[in-house]
Amino acid sequence: MTTHHSWSIPTTVVVILNLILAFDCIHNVSASYVVSVEPSSKQCFRFRTPQGSATQWTISGSFEVLHDDVDSEELSVRVSNIDTGDTLYEKPSGTLEGDFELYGLKGNKHYQICFQSNVDGSNHNEAFDVGFNLRFHYPPRTLDDKESGPDGERASKLVEKAAKIHQDWDTLQDHFDFLRNREAIHEEMNDAIVSRLTKWTYVEAFLVVGMATGQVMYWKKFFEKRRYL
Template sequence: MRALTLLLAVCCAVTYVAGYTITLKTYQHDCYHEEIKKDSFYTISYEVGGNDLVDFMVTGPDGLSIKNILQQNSANFDFPEHLASGKYTYCFMNPTSSPTDKTINFHAHGVDHDELMPIEEKASPLEKEVIQLAQSIERILDHHDYMIVREEEHRDTAESTNSRVKWWAAVQIFLVGAACAWQIWYLKSFFEVKRVV
């Protein structure tokens, strides 16, 4: 019965994945805040469209920098579990004077284990292993959901590129055909005998 209760508590753990897409203009930065509890799992994954690069920074509730990732087009950041509870801020920055806007897809993955904490305090070693296994499964599911979103975005990009290549090939065929027709007409008119009456 206790094992069934533990399994039910593990299955009822609140899991969420939040996915966002933002656009950064030149020298712009965009920040987000998350209320994170101590000893909870939380990670942020991001990817910049194209080959563009951005800076990523995380600051804690005390305002001190926890992580700086400079000029990367994708990264994952796991919040260490020993961090204190509080409001954490993460920012994306476009420090370059690139004329094009930069599109960033980012996902915040997290699991709240408040329902599991009372069980963990009195759990046997086997039950603790089951809880850790459940947490690992939640992380894998979060990452799987994130990879599905990335695959959809990459497929859309590939289909768009395929469409552009197809239309460019059609335009080239038309231009080559028009050039051939003009050359035939020009050579034919060049060899025509013109009579003066």
């Protein structure tokens, strides 16, 4: 007589497997940019959430002004829903950098982030650069009814905490990128200053040599005339 053995996967193993799958879903699609905002102008970037009307997406972002001589009131930042016109995020006053998270966004919807300069348009030398980043976060995988329970709840909480830590880490990396961009701007400005100083040093040296040569020639001719006399 043949005996068939049936076996079942322990609940703990199921929870661990789901936790691993959930961690695998915590990667994101990101895009990092640097935009130059002219006085009295507005730069807007449109983006769309991925397909799937039933899926609730999370979008996180960060921004930072890359120039040091910009007043906090000179920049306005706004994230809005293009389809409805609703404002989802607006930069608080008194700051030149910020982070935001938008939850529960439906798929296949259009949004935009706008950077506006409040500087007078007559001052054409007051353009400044803004670095910003956008990320689409996949929704964490939910547990089935048969997988629910104390272990499942603990696994879900761990996944949520891991996702939050991952988002915070991405935000920290964004600000490090902004810092590198700012250093690049400072280096470019320093190179321009050094190049200008070097050019004027050469011009000054040429003028000094020319004036010295002229004086030598003048006195040479002067003494030659006196000798002839």
